[in-house]
Amino acid sequence: MSVAIENFVKAIYKNGMRDNNDTKPGNIAKELKISNAAATDMAKKLAAKDLLEYEKYKPLKLTEQGTKVALSVIRKHRLWESLLFKMFDMSLHDIHREAELLEHQTSDLLADKISEYLGNPKFDPHGDPIPNAKGEITTVDTSISLSNAQEGKTYIISRLMSDDKEFFDFCAQNGLKYGNTLVVSKQFSKNKMTQILINNNTILLNQDFTSIIYVNENN
Incomplete structure (x- = not known):
């Protein structure tokens, strides 16, 4: 799975979790700092791969497979944030920036090892829930x-x-x-x-x- 695809499905998932719940291609384009045309083109390609549902002028919706990919990337990202924060006491911005790079180079095996080392945390230093190895978020968000x-x-x-x-x-x-x-x-x-x-x-x-x-x- 390419970095561009992983970032695209991750952006859809995260935007879908926010209050405005805006997952239209234009908003995803703004999030990823790409053109609206590029976002629409990517959405069509990923719909063909059964990673999302695309309909013109409608919000993008991840399929079960797309959600699984997004949660896998998010798990690795948030585990790296937790590890960097614990080991080096880096700022919240710096751990996020480094995790953005590391998440795409991390195998499931290494992610599991990091989680085990940290005591299988359920939240990262930002308070975001960390999916488990099965891609499940087991905490209930009442915030x-x-x-x-x-x-x-x-x-x-x-x-x-x-x-x-x-x-x-x-x-x-x-x-x-x-x-x-x-x-x-x-x-x-x-x-x-x-x-x-x-x-x-x-x-x-x-x-x-x-x-x-x-x-x-x-x-």
């Missing part, structure tokens, strides 16, 4: 985006869904880390902004951030 959190409630950060360096630098500087606790002090729904209290600091976040920071209520 919501910070933009949908309720005022006055306390939450635990469960996922940071980004690969942007500035985002991760901001998170690191302000204690926005997987597993940390925050309080939603105010939702400015008209202006699409959220005010939070974390580590005794008040921070105002716009929707660009609150839509990719996921939390679970701290009961």
Whole structure:
């Protein structure tokens, strides 16, 4: 399986898991930084390989085989992130960048060895679930985006869904880390902004951030 194909099905799977659930070729093209025409052409080719379902102007949908390929790549990516974070204490952006390269060169055997070495983790350092060797995600995701959190409630950060360096630098500087606790002090729904209290600091976040920071209520 080529790197281009693996990245394409992975992008469809990940976009399908997000709040906007936008898997149209144009959005996948934007995600992968390719032209709309190239994305449409790839979608048609992969439909012929039974990796996805393609219909003009419709969102792309992975077949069972396509989902299996995507989850295999995602498993390797997230295991590498976990290993690099554990061994070298690298930043969240750096582990993502390196894992993007390593995931395509990793055999199933090596992935299993990495998982075993790490104690078969269920989540990576971003809070993203790690599929098991069978391509199954065994955890139940009950998280919501910070933009949908309720005022006055306390939450635990469960996922940071980004690969942007500035985002991760901001998170690191302000204690926005997987597993940390925050309080939603105010939702400015008209202006699409959220005010939070974390580590005794008040921070105002716009929707660009609150839509990719996921939390679970701290009961």
